[in-house]
Amino acid sequence: MPELPEVESVRRSLVRARLSAEIRSVWRSEHALRTGTHWQDERLGLLRGATPLRWQRRGKHLLWRLRDREGDELGLLVHLGMTGRLEVAHRGEPRATHTHVELRLGDDRRLRFVDARRFGGVRARPWATLLAEPPLHELGPEPLDRSFDGAHLQAAAGASQRALRDVLLDQRVVAGVGNIYAVEALFVARLHPLLPAARLRPEAWARLAAAVREVIAQGLANGGTTLRDYVDAEGNAGRNQGALWVYGRAGEPCRVCGTPLRRFELGGRGGVLCPHDQAKPRGRAR
């Protein structure tokens, strides 16, 4: 489900929960999460006896940093996929359907990972290993970091024939952008989502980078976008859905020019654009 603003909102809600007691036990459902990939994790048992240090985030990944009884640092990596969520429960609260992992803490609270579609995943590793392995090791810059700008985007994707929308979804180019914010950023930058990256002019790359920053920062300020399932660890929905320019608004008038917005499809994943403000250039580079 979630992209950077949603994952960061979850992280903040987890910080507010102040989970500091030692992990007493680890339970998991029989259902595998992300079978056949490096997400398949049989090592959650590492967490037993570990003490939480802090919650971090990288792109769409949540990282729980812990210290085991020997004093070594461990990490729990959580990816929420499309429908995943974390929740903090007290003793006696029943597990929601599709709960796949439950960590019981020394204060009798539980941290649960719930994911209907099972596109999400969790894994535990020594901290240094976690950072050095996929999927974290080759993530691109955070969109709100100083290193993310037009020059970076151009260097990372300027020679690519891929459509701009797909370039923004590539986590190696920029970490944390998903379909909603990619589609929103392209509107803000007034660029056509299907335009091949190699046809972009240098000044347009700067505009696109600024637009990505803008929509991500706004999503963050609004606590994330809830179109369906997304809630943070306290069960709160986001408030950014009312602020979207185009996503989910196909057929409705453009907020800038009034032209009816149009749905597009690329690689089986849809999006929305304004045919007037995001006109596709013919022949010439933009």
Added chain:
DNA sequence: ACGGTCTCCTGCTCGC
């Protein structure tokens, strides 16, 4: 190396 397509799952919404 690159880019396009398929696939993993469940649940919700929409149209008939």
Added chain:
DNA sequence: TGCGAGCAGGAGACCG
């Protein structure tokens, strides 16, 4: 009201 189709915010695997 019931039912099938289509769609969903992700990303790894596979194929040409």
